[in-house]
Amino acid sequence: MRAPAGGPCCRKLEGMPELPEVETIARGLNRRVAGDVIEYVWLGEKPEPFKSPAKEIASMLERARIATVRRVGKHIVFDLEYPNRNGRKSSRKRGQWIVHLGMTGRLLIASPEVEMAKHTHAVLKLASGRELRFVDPRRFGRLAVVRIESRSVAGFVAPGDEPLDSKIDRFFTLFRGRKTPIKSALLNQKLLSGVGNIYADESLFRAGVRPRRRAALLKRAELWKLHSAVQEVLLEAIKLGGSSVSDYVDAEGREGFFQLQHRVYGREGEPCLVCGASIKRVIIAGRSSHYCPHCQK
DNA sequence: CATGTTTCCTGACAGC
DNA sequence: TGCTGTCAGGAAACAT
Numbered sequence: 082m083r084a085p086a087g088g089p090c091c092r093k094l095e096g097m098p099e100l101p102e103v104e105t106i107a108r109g110l111n112r113r114v115a116g117d118v119i120e121y122v123w124l125g126e127k128p129e130p131f132k133s134p135a136k137e138i139a140s141m142l143e144r145a146r147i148a149t150v151r152r153v154g155k156h157i158v159f160d161l162e163y164p165n166r167n168g169r170k171s172s173r174k175r176g177q178w179i180v181h182l183g184m185t186g187r188l189l190i191a192s193p194e195v196e197m198a199k200h201t202h203a204v205l206k207l208a209s210g211r212e213l214r215f216v217d218p219r220r221f222g223r224l225a226v227v228r229i230e231s232r233s234v235a236g237f238v239a240p241g242d243e244p245l246d247s248k249i250d251r252f253f254t255l256f257r258g259r260k261t262p263i264k265s266a267l268l269n270q271k272l273l274s275g276v277g278n279i280y281a282d283e284s285l286f287r288a289g290v291r292p293r294r295r296a297a298l299l300k301r302a303e304l305w306k307l308h309s310a311v312q313e314v315l316l317e318a319i320k321l322g323g324s325s326v327s328d329y330v331d332a333e334g335r336e337g338f339f340q341l342q343h344r345v346y347g348r349e350g351e352p353c354l355v356c357g358a359s360i361k362r363v364i365i366a367g368r369s370s371h372y373c374p375h376c377q378k
Numbered sequence: 379c380a381t382g383t384t385t386c387c388t389g390a391c392a393g394c
Numbered sequence: 395t396g397c398t399g400t401c402a403g404g405a406a407a408c409a410t
Contacts, residue, residue, distance in 0.1 A: 220386075385406085
C-alpha cells in the first residue's frame with residue numbers, strides 16, 4: 082500500500098517555527114537588517130503579546146542600531162547598540178530585542194506602502210525606509226526586551242541546552258532520573274531549547290525509541306542514538322530551510338522553506354517508510370505524538 | 379520539586 | 395452556501 086500521490090506529504094505543515102525554521106529566519110533577517118537603525122516603533126494595543134511592558138519595548142527599540150540577528154533556542158535575538166551624536170556607538174548602553182514566534186508568528190520586511198496584514202502587532206520603521214513587521218494571528222508569539230547594563234552580562238540566555246552544541250554526556254545527565262516520557266523530556270525547553278513537536282517525533286523515530294518510554298529507563302545506547310538523531314534531524318532541516326531563506330521574510334510574507342521529509346509526523350495510519358507498519362498516533366502531555374510500533378521499541 | 383492538565387487564540391477544515 | 399464543531403500547538407499558569 083502506498084500513500085496517495087499529492088496527499089500526506091503535501092498537507093499543511095508549514096508555519097510551525099521550531100529550531101531549524103527559527104535558525105533560517107534569523108539568518109535571513111541578519112542578512113537583511115543588520116546595520117539598519119530603528120527610527121520608531123508602533124505597538125498594537127489589544128491583549129498584548131508583549132512580555133515586557135510596551136513602553137519599555139518602544140524605548141529600547143527606538144534609535145537602536147541592529148548589530149546582529151541570531152537564534153537562541155526558539156528565540157530570535159536582535160542585538161542592539163545605540164549610536165551617540167558622533168555616530169560612534171555608545172559603549173555604555175546595549176540591549177536586545179527577543180522575539181518568540183509561537184506557532185503563527187512572522188517577522189516580515191515590507192515597504193511602508195504595502196498594506197498591513199491582519200493581526201499585525203508591531204511595526205518597526207527602519208532608517209533604510211523599510212518596515213519590520215511582527216504579525217501573529219494566534220498570538221502565541223511573544224516580544225520582550227533585555228537591557229544589558231554591564232559588559233560582563235551576557236544578556237538573554239536560553240533556559241536549556243542548545244541541542245546542536247549539546248555533547249552526549251550532557252544528554253546522559255539531562256535525562257537521568259526523569260520519570261517523564263522521553264517525548265515530554267525532549268519538548269521540555271528547560272532541558273533542551275529548541276526541539277518542538279515535529280522534530281521530537283522525527284528524532285525518536287530515527288532513534289528507534291517509542292515516545293512514551295520513561296526518559297530515565299533509556300539504555301545508554303539508545304540515548305546515544307537519540308543524541309545523534311536529534312542533531313541529524315535538526316541539521317538536515319536547517320540545510321533544507323537554508324536553500325530558500327530569502328523567500329521567508331519577504332514583503333508578501335511568502336513562506337518558502339522546504340520542509341523536512343517527515344517520516345512519522347502527520348502520517349497516522351499510513352505505512353512506515355521503513356517496515357510498512359501503520360504509523361500510530363497517541364497524545365502525550367497534550368501533544369499528538371507519532372511513531373512506528375514496529376521500528377520503535 | 380516533578381509531573382500532568384488546562385488555557386490562551388484563530389484559521390483551516392470536515393460534516394451536515 | 396454557510397454554519398458549527400474540532401483540531402493544531404509553545405509555554406505559562408495552575409493542579410496534583
